[in-house]
Amino acid sequence: MLLACKQSQQKQALEQPPGFYLTPQVVPLNLQGGYKINPITGDSVKPLLTRKGDTIVTGKPIPLDSQVVWLDSMPPPKTIPVQGKPQVIRINTHIRKAGKPELVIPAKDLLIPPKDTNFVLTNHKGDTIPTGVPIPVQKRVVPAKQVKPVVTSPLRLKNDATHHFEYLSITNNTSLDNLLMDEQGNLWTGASSKVRKYNGSSTQFLTNTEWIEEPIARANSTDRGGNIWFITNTSIIKYNGRNFTYFFPVKKVYHNPLAKVSIGLNNDIWISSFNKGVVRFDGTSVCHYTIKQGLASNNIYSVYNDSRGNTWFGTSKGISKYDGHSFTNYELNKKSNILITAIVEDYNGNIWFGTSKGICKFDGKYFIWYTEKQGVTSKFITSLSVDQNNNLWISNRKGINKFNGVNFENFTTKEGLTSNFISSAIGDSMGNLWLGAGDKIIKYNPQSFIHYNSDHKSMAINTICEGNQGNILIGGFEGFSQITDTTITFYNRENGLPIKYSFVNALTADQHNTMWFAISGKGLVKFDGEKMTHFTTQQGLISNNITSLIGDKAGNLWITTWDGISKFDGKSFTNYSTTLSRDFVTGAALDKQRHFWASIRFGGVVKITDKSLTHYSMKEGLPSNNLQLLKADKDPKVIWLSHEDGLISFNDTLFHHYATQGPFLSMNKDQRGNYWLSNNNTVYSFIKHKTQSNNYKMLSFDESDGLKKRYGRAQLINQNQKLWLGHFKGFTTLDLNKFTVPSAKPKARLERIEIDGRFLDFHHLADSTKQRLQARYDSAARFFNYPVNLSLPYDQNQLTFHFSAIEWRAPHKIRYSYRLKGLTNKWSEPSASTVADYRILPLPYGDYTFQVCAVGQAQEWGEVFEYHFTIRPPWWYTWWAKAFYALIVLMTIGAYIRWRTAGLRKRQKLLEQALIGPLIAGYRLLEQIGEGGFGLIYKATQLNTGQTVAIKV
Numbered sequence: 001m002l003l004a005c006k007q008s009q010q011k012q013a014l015e016q017p018p019g020f021y022l023t024p025q026v027v028p029l030n031l032q033g034g035y036k037i038n039p040i041t042g043d044s045v046k047p048l049l050t051r052k053g054d055t056i057v058t059g060k061p062i063p064l065d066s067q068v069v070w071l072d073s074m075p076p077p078k079t080i081p082v083q084g085k086p087q088v089i090r091i092n093t094h095i096r097k098a099g100k101p102e103l104v105i106p107a108k109d110l111l112i113p114p115k116d117t118n119f120v121l122t123n124h125k126g127d128t129i130p131t132g133v134p135i136p137v138q139k140r141v142v143p144a145k146q147v148k149p150v151v152t153s154p155l156r157l158k159n160d161a162t163h164h165f166e167y168l169s170i171t172n173n174t175s176l177d178n179l180l181m182d183e184q185g186n187l188w189t190g191a192s193s194k195v196r197k198y199n200g201s202s203t204q205f206l207t208n209t210e211w212i213e214e215p216i217a218r219a220n221s222t223d224r225g226g227n228i229w230f231i232t233n234t235s236i237i238k239y240n241g242r243n244f245t246y247f248f249p250v251k252k253v254y255h256n257p258l259a260k261v262s263i264g265l266n267n268d269i270w271i272s273s274f275n276k277g278v279v280r281f282d283g284t285s286v287c288h289y290t291i292k293q294g295l296a297s298n299n300i301y302s303v304y305n306d307s308r309g310n311t312w313f314g315t316s317k318g319i320s321k322y323d324g325h326s327f328t329n330y331e332l333n334k335k336s337n338i339l340i341t342a343i344v345e346d347y348n349g350n351i352w353f354g355t356s357k358g359i360c361k362f363d364g365k366y367f368i369w370y371t372e373k374q375g376v377t378s379k380f381i382t383s384l385s386v387d388q389n390n391n392l393w394i395s396n397r398k399g400i401n402k403f404n405g406v407n408f409e410n411f412t413t414k415e416g417l418t419s420n421f422i423s424s425a426i427g428d429s430m431g432n433l434w435l436g437a438g439d440k441i442i443k444y445n446p447q448s449f450i451h452y453n454s455d456h457k458s459m460a461i462n463t464i465c466e467g468n469q470g471n472i473l474i475g476g477f478e479g480f481s482q483i484t485d486t487t488i489t490f491y492n493r494e495n496g497l498p499i500k501y502s503f504v505n506a507l508t509a510d511q512h513n514t515m516w517f518a519i520s521g522k523g524l525v526k527f528d529g530e531k532m533t534h535f536t537t538q539q540g541l542i543s544n545n546i547t548s549l550i551g552d553k554a555g556n557l558w559i560t561t562w563d564g565i566s567k568f569d570g571k572s573f574t575n576y577s578t579t580l581s582r583d584f585v586t587g588a589a590l591d592k593q594r595h596f597w598a599s600i601r602f603g604g605v606v607k608i609t610d611k612s613l614t615h616y617s618m619k620e621g622l623p624s625n626n627l628q629l630l631k632a633d634k635d636p637k638v639i640w641l642s643h644e645d646g647l648i649s650f651n652d653t654l655f656h657h658y659a660t661q662g663p664f665l666s667m668n669k670d671q672r673g674n675y676w677l678s679n680n681n682t683v684y685s686f687i688k689h690k691t692q693s694n695n696y697k698m699l700s701f702d703e704s705d706g707l708k709k710r711y712g713r714a715q716l717i718n719q720n721q722k723l724w725l726g727h728f729k730g731f732t733t734l735d736l737n738k739f740t741v742p743s744a745k746p747k748a749r750l751e752r753i754e755i756d757g758r759f760l761d762f763h764h765l766a767d768s769t770k771q772r773l774q775a776r777y778d779s780a781a782r783f784f785n786y787p788v789n790l791s792l793p794y795d796q797n798q799l800t801f802h803f804s805a806i807e808w809r810a811p812h813k814i815r816y817s818y819r820l821k822g823l824t825n826k827w828s829e830p831s832a833s834t835v836a837d838y839r840i841l842p843l844p845y846g847d848y849t850f851q852v853c854a855v856g857q858a859q860e861w862g863e864v865f866e867y868h869f870t871i872r873p874p875w876w877y878t879w880w881a882k883a884f885y886a887l888i889v890l891m892t893i894g895a896y897i898r899w900r901t902a903g904l905r906k907r908q909k910l911l912e913q914a915l916i917g918p919l920i921a922g923y924r925l926l927e928q929i930g931e932g933g934f935g936l937i938y939k940a941t942q943l944n945t946g947q948t949v950a951i952k953v
Contacts, residue, residue: 069540161416164448185806241782294327304343314340354381375408461726475504518546592636666715805854
């Protein structure tokens with residue numbers, strides 16, 4: 001059967017909207033006369049001027065105009081011992097190294113021998129229920145009523161969170177003990193007499209069209225056919241995307257209201273119950289297993305199917321494993337009962353158990369215990385989950401713990417949870433963790449940013465760098481700090497720094513781990529851990545207003561200032577000023593050839609070698625002379641620059657200009673070759689195209705991604721590949737080893753169609769409504785609410801399409817573009833709207849294809865979704881009407897021909913009557929006897945002779 005709504009399965013991709021990669025404008029370096037007109041902006045190029053107003057020679061190396069000032073010729077610098085003790089604060093206290101497990105017990109020592117029992121299973125009415133044998137079930141199919149989806153507010157960030165936690169408030173008596181994410185990424189929960197589906201932009205409620213006993217969904221799971229399964233107190237329910245199928249055992253046994261569900265490799269469904277054992281449902285029958293069949297206890301708190309085909313049960317008296325034939329039981333504690341509340345398998349095949357006493361790992365031979373002594377924050381475990389990186393997530397009553405085999409990382413309301421009581425946890429395909437906590441669903445993104453917030457004045461960060469021992473050095477409004485994995489050490493007026501007005505705006509560490517930092521307007525300070533040495537213009541520094549510090553491999557310290565550049569070799573200052581332009585240095589870097597580069601506000605860029613200085617400006621090809629950033633690439637020939645209208649790459653011969661939002665204030669390159677930039681409220685990742693080396697895409701991260709409001713020039717990627725960002729209230733980090741560049745292409749899909757603005761349930765559309773609409777279609781799409789092979793009459797031509805896409809890593813970044821082929825071939829501008837409305841101008845009759853596609857944080861368009869439909873013409877435009885019109889025309893033409901022919905014949909007859917009898921030139925016409933090529937032939941009598949003749953007239 002041909003489907004009218006489908007996504008293209010053809011090998012060739014459908015046409016997509018325009019992409020997002022930035023293609024640079026390439027301007028060759030012009031050293032032969034220069035540009036008169038800026039090739040990028042079209043403006044006239046003006047010369048650069050010195051402070052005195054003289055024209056600066058650009059594009060040509062000129063001899064260095066420098067001044068060397070020896071320290072021994074100037075007053076000695078002031079040396080001040082560190083006073084007092086710096087303040088030390090512990091950080092990352094939520095991370096704890098796992099202690100050595102105290103209990104490692106061989107599995108053979110915990111085996112429980114089988115017990116003889118005469119246990120009889122009964123239901124609430126006292127009826128005896130057979131165990132160990134299949135019991136047929138009754139089945140009833142009930143339509144699943146489609147309710148108009150509710151537009152749902154996006155996930156909200158917790159403002160004071162240190163980690164990236166988002167939450168969504170849930171109402172309608174929703175149970176969050178079991179969360180389910182289906183294969184399409186929808187999040188399902190059970191609610192009183194309703195089923196709830198959330199896709200990131202709207203919430204769909206499904207309910208019964210008929211009354212069914214106790215329709216309260218308490219637990220859920222999904223099978224390999226995509227069906228969603230729910231458990232009530234008395235029934236097993238399957239939702240296939242169209243209908244609910246209720247399965248009733250002949251003799252009902254009430255399940256635990258907090259029942260757990262697991263689906264095995266053969267699609268068998270296992271359901272736990274309290275005091276009633278477990279139930280296996282194979283699609284046609286149920287089978288009850290109790291202590292009589294070998295279970296350790298009839299009180300089942302958890303059930304799990306592993307990758308080997310075994311089914312594990314957590315009971316009140318130990319663990320039971322069913323291999324398809326028999327039960328094997330382990331008693332974890334023979335002195336007291338331990339509840340087994342959760343079970344999960346990791347990627348190494350280990351089985352983990354959450355209990356009322358901590359967590360326990362079974363590796364096939366030993367049971368290994370981790371409790372509060374080893375780092376678990378609460379001994380009572382509510383759920384377990386394993387993420388894509390094989391980390392174990394442990395939910396409990398005091399938050400959630402992540403265990404990577406080495407450390408326990410504990411998350412509470414301090415880190416961003418809305419509640420410390422976590423009842424359930426699941427992972428998604430994007431690496432996010434979803435938690436059920438009270439009336440809220442929480443999403444945690446472990447690949448996102450981590451914040452350290454502080455009101456300490458030294459934590460208003462202006463600059464940041466890495467020390468030689470791997471520690472991080474930061475400069476703030478009142479001093480500087482050193483950061484390790486566990487501590488922050490503050491140095492300021494109150495904590496050891498003797499210099500007044502200690503606004504640190506630049507710092508670096510040399511090869512001897514000596515720290516150099518600049519104090520705004522106060523010069524340069526050297527700190528060796530015990531004393532500080534203060535250098536100013538009195539010692540030869542070109543200016544006390546320092547903007548940056550850079551150390552080279554030769555041990556020199558390069559210092560950029562408002563008034564020029566100084567190089568300090570430990571004995572003298574070499575100052576470069578008279579040849580520079582009129583404004584201060586905004587950025588500096590050393591390239592691989594040990595050339596020094598500096599960007600100058602309104603002064604282009606300067607390159608300094610051992611013997612010469614070269615200026616580059618708009619005359620040589622720069623798009624602008626107002627540069628705010630300079631960064632040397634790891635590629636020895638590439639220098640990056642930024643100005644107000646974009647980013648520039650310069651490779652000695654070509655300027656590549658990328659038109660994007662600027663100016664950028666900082667830039668670093670990670671080991672993967674991606675660039676990281678910041679611009680006040682936003683951090684960007686600049687990513688190269690896989691095949692087109694000069695094309696890049698710009699991914700943005702802002703407040704909606706969990707960042708704070710303002711980031712300046714304080715940016716660093718350290719040797720451990722951690723991105724550091726300083727702001728006015730602390731710092732933010734991103735572990736680039738764990739971070740994966742967004743690559744997901746969100747898959748757009750059609751959710752529903754409205755006709756003339758009316759919501760319709762196409763799965764169960766009443767015949768009267770169908771007849772009134774004169775709508776024709778084959779069926780409704782599974783799990784969605786739109787008709788397949790839709791055909792509408794001409795007067796039902798006002799359509800509204802509702803669509804969606806799921807990309808849980810950054811759902812707020814999804815944008816859509818659509819078009820209606822048959823009406824237009826132009827794609828709409830990308831927007832966050834999930835509605836395409838064609839009601840203002842009704843659609844003319846014809847065949848149409850609605851196309852929609854989505855783009856997410858990765859800025860890569862996903863597959864184009866296609867939906868085909870037809871609007872039928874009115875009856876007067878149908879083929880049979882046109883055939884009737886043609887017949888009428890033909891009949892009219894035929895009638896006209898007949899009428900015309902009759903007239904001609906009549907005229908001819910009259911003519912004949914007029915001619916017969918009269919005399920014509922001595923002849924009397926008697927009658928017509930024939931026709932010739934050019935007239936009529938008559939029989940006539942010649943009057944003067946009386947002879948009969950033939951005359952042609």
